[in-house]
Amino acid sequence: MSADNDQQAREQLIDLAAQFYDQFELGEIPHMSVPTRTKNNIEYSEEMDVWVYGDRESTRSANSVRGARKLLKAVYTIEFLAEQLEQDRSSTLRELYYLSESWDNKEAQFNDQDESNGLIEDLEIVSGVTREDFHMRPEESGATIMGPLHLREQTRRGEREIHCQKDVGEGGYQIPNNPDTIEFLSSDADFILAVETGGMRDRLVENGFDEEYNALIVHLKGQPARATRRIIKRLHDELELPVTVFADGDPWSYRIYGSVAYGSIKSAHLSEYLATPEAQYIGIQPADIVEYELPTDPLSDSDINALESELEDPRFQTDYWEEQIELQLEIGKKSEQQSLAARGLDFVTDTYLPERLDAMGVL
Amino acid sequence: MSADNDQQAREQLIDLAAQFYDQFELGEIPHMSVPTRTKNNIEYSEEMDVWVYGDRESTRSANSVRGARKLLKAVYTIEFLAEQLEQDRSSTLRELYYLSESWDNKEAQFNDQDESNGLIEDLEIVSGVTREDFHMRPEESGATIMGPLHLREQTRRGEREIHCQKDVGEGGYQIPNNPDTIEFLSSDADFILAVETGGMRDRLVENGFDEEYNALIVHLKGQPARATRRIIKRLHDELELPVTVFADGDPWSYRIYGSVAYGSIKSAHLSEYLATPEAQYIGIQPADIVEYELPTDPLSDSDINALESELEDPRFQTDYWEEQIELQLEIGKKSEQQSLAARGLDFVTDTYLPERLDAMGVL
Numbered sequence: 001m002s003a004d005n006d007q008q009a010r011e012q013l014i015d016l017a018a019q020f021y022d023q024f025e026l027g028e029i030p031h032m033s034v035p036t037r038t039k040n041n042i043e044y045s046e047e048m049d050v051w052v053y054g055d056r057e058s059t060r061s062a063n064s065v066r067g068a069r070k071l072l073k074a075v076y077t078i079e080f081l082a083e084q085l086e087q088d089r090s091s092t093l094r095e096l097y098y099l100s101e102s103w104d105n106k107e108a109q110f111n112d113q114d115e116s117n118g119l120i121e122d123l124e125i126v127s128g129v130t131r132e133d134f135h136m137r138p139e140e141s142g143a144t145i146m147g148p149l150h151l152r153e154q155t156r157r158g159e160r161e162i163h164c165q166k167d168v169g170e171g172g173y174q175i176p177n178n179p180d181t182i183e184f185l186s187s188d189a190d191f192i193l194a195v196e197t198g199g200m201r202d203r204l205v206e207n208g209f210d211e212e213y214n215a216l217i218v219h220l221k222g223q224p225a226r227a228t229r230r231i232i233k234r235l236h237d238e239l240e241l242p243v244t245v246f247a248d249g250d251p252w253s254y255r256i257y258g259s260v261a262y263g264s265i266k267s268a269h270l271s272e273y274l275a276t277p278e279a280q281y282i283g284i285q286p287a288d289i290v291e292y293e294l295p296t297d298p299l300s301d302s303d304i305n306a307l308e309s310e311l312e313d314p315r316f317q318t319d320y321w322e323e324q325i326e327l328q329l330e331i332g333k334k335s336e337q338q339s340l341a342a343r344g345l346d347f348v349t350d351t352y353l354p355e356r357l358d359a360m361g362v363l
Numbered sequence: 364m365s366a367d368n369d370q371q372a373r374e375q376l377i378d379l380a381a382q383f384y385d386q387f388e389l390g391e392i393p394h395m396s397v398p399t400r401t402k403n404n405i406e407y408s409e410e411m412d413v414w415v416y417g418d419r420e421s422t423r424s425a426n427s428v429r430g431a432r433k434l435l436k437a438v439y440t441i442e443f444l445a446e447q448l449e450q451d452r453s454s455t456l457r458e459l460y461y462l463s464e465s466w467d468n469k470e471a472q473f474n475d476q477d478e479s480n481g482l483i484e485d486l487e488i489v490s491g492v493t494r495e496d497f498h499m500r501p502e503e504s505g506a507t508i509m510g511p512l513h514l515r516e517q518t519r520r521g522e523r524e525i526h527c528q529k530d531v532g533e534g535g536y537q538i539p540n541n542p543d544t545i546e547f548l549s550s551d552a553d554f555i556l557a558v559e560t561g562g563m564r565d566r567l568v569e570n571g572f573d574e575e576y577n578a579l580i581v582h583l584k585g586q587p588a589r590a591t592r593r594i595i596k597r598l599h600d601e602l603e604l605p606v607t608v609f610a611d612g613d614p615w616s617y618r619i620y621g622s623v624a625y626g627s628i629k630s631a632h633l634s635e636y637l638a639t640p641e642a643q644y645i646g647i648q649p650a651d652i653v654e655y656e657l658p659t660d661p662l663s664d665s666d667i668n669a670l671e672s673e674l675e676d677p678r679f680q681t682d683y684w685e686e687q688i689e690l691q692l693e694i695g696k697k698s699e700q701q702s703l704a705a706r707g708l709d710f711v712t713d714t715y716l717p718e719r720l721d722a723m724g725v726l
Binding site: 092 | 455503504505519523532534539540544561562571574584702704705706
């Protein structure tokens with residue numbers, strides 16, 4: 001599987017470079033078109049429920065020194081990536097930036113990491129191949145999984161078959177940087193519970209929630225890494241598991257949910273690969289703060305601003321979110337997921353989650 | 364092992380509460396003495412090479428309403444912890460804070476989490492039992508290990524035997540919150556390489572450095588969690604492995620090294636449990652920046668301030684550190700560990716680390 005992907009990614013990169021040859025032959029100035037990646041060329045697709053690019057394009061052309069230098073950097077980068085794929089190696093974005101210092105042509109070296117990061121994004125968009133398929137590793141590591149899932153991971157050292165309850169310690173299975181090296185062998189899971197904080201993840205594991213409810217507990221570790229979003233997407237698509245997101249009851253956590261469900265403006269070209277629009281928000285909901293009389297903190301000014309800007313965000317323009325956000329602005333309070341402990345350490349697993357999952361139709 | 368520890372921790376807590384009864388019987392006002400935890404009561408022990416408390420003590424006494432309330436909170440917390448240990452359960456610091464809202468006596472509830480965190484630290488110091496032995500889980504999760512180590516972890520779901528190369532994916536073995544549940548079965552490791560960044564950790568694993576050099580690669584993930592420092596300490600003590608720390612070449616990374624080697628002022632009472640004074644710093648050293656002509660960034664004002672305050676810090680008052688820090692102030696530059704990629708992706712594992720390990724006498 002992996003070798004085929006590599007071959008395909010490599011060909012798509014080389015096709016890009018080959019275009020420049022074709023343009024030379026036709027007597028054209030070499031150029032490359034990329035969708036404009038500014039806020040006003042990004043649209044929310046009602047149909048697909050994710051962010052996508054609009055029709056505007058920017059052209060990088062060799063008709064100026066600046067443009068020519070950009071294309072030169074692109075060609076050097078393509079050469080590096082093609083070689084990396086051929087040798088079955090990988091590297092980080094930061095390594096690519098530093099590596100450019102070793103390139104023989106000084107003009108091809110990057111001035112800063114923003115430049116090399118941006119170029120990799122351009123190449124992702126133009127080639128339709130993700131960074132992971134170029135073997136560019138993210139800097140941020142993915143999180144962990146605990147639950148009834150048996151998988152096979154293709155590592156550089158051979159295959160590993162791992163059951164995410166029986167073959168792991170209490171820390172769970174560490175998601176690799178590229179979860180597309182994983183094949184799902186079998187699963188008794190009924191749904192995915194993606195959890196924001198480590199404290200709550202540990203509570204659920206200690207209380208045996210994954211065993212009792214056949215849940216795959218995926219730790220999000222705050223704003224989730226690409227690897228974490230990707231594996232959630234694949235688990236949903238391939239095993240047809242409902243995805244639920246359990247986070248703090250504040251606007252920053254709603255954004256975490258948003259990035260799992262709808263992707264982000266910054267990575268609109270990856271929505272199809274990373275976003276799970278069917279993901280549902282369990283809580284903490286503003287309605288829960290009222291219903292379960294949870295301990296609260298007052299909303300800060302920046303909380304209020306964030307909630308107000310969510311009301312303007314197309315991702316949150318549903319009856320559900322408008323009602324919840326307006327309620328929260330009205331009560332002026334927020335609650336953390338661990339505040340459920342005020343009702344006892346078992347309240348979350350004995351009462352709160354079963355009630356919510358039932359109301360959502362997941363159980 | 365674990366059950367004995369629990370029993371002992373429980374007894375030590377109950378002894379604390381029993382003291383109050385003894386004081387009542389003697390007609391004394393109940394009180395509890397704790398080493399003063401301010402900067403001027405913390406000393407660097409030349410002998411033990413770690414931070415320790417001085418002789419000053421503060422007394423919490425019921426001779427004022429405020430003092431009495433503090434002792435009441437301590438007693439409620441002791442009761443909760445003793446019960447938690449009896450039931451073999453655990454909780455986070457944050458859960459303890461929220462849980463106090465369910466206590467029947469309103470006076471015993473915590474006003475904020477600083478208060479409950481501080482009390483747990485007091486109890487750690489007075490009882491000589493660590494938070495982990497009270498079954499208080501840290502919020503921050505530990506990092507990962509990859510290398511020739513076979514271990515047995517005692518989980519709530521039974522024992523798991525895991526080899527940290529053969530039984531794990533590329534992400535490695537996830538260190539549990541309390542590494543004292545681990546027993547080391549056997550190891551072919553020659554030394555520990557603790558690595559600051561995920562990008563470098565992945566590079567070393569991709570290049571097979573752990574296999575070629577029998578290294579245990581421990582990811583620090585920036586400032587290391589307690590669980591990570593604890594397992595490094597135990598690996599050093601029990602398997603007699605040299606510990607080396609590989610971080611960026613800047614003052615913040617020297618502090619990461621310092622927290623592995625010497626502990627921190629904040630947790631001076633835990634130095635014996637968490638600090639490994641024999642840990643050595645591999646680099647990036649300021650001398651490496653010069654010798655290997657690494658790509659650099661200029662020192663910022665806050666970098667310079669941090670370096671100057673390190674020169675005043677007793678942990679860094681050795682000939683080695685004074686020389687390195689003064690060199691860095693002189694050249695006015697810093698380099699990240701991934702900047703070694705400017706010499707090619709294999710330079711770090713083929714050249715840099717072997718040369719440094721040889722110079723340090725580890726290889």
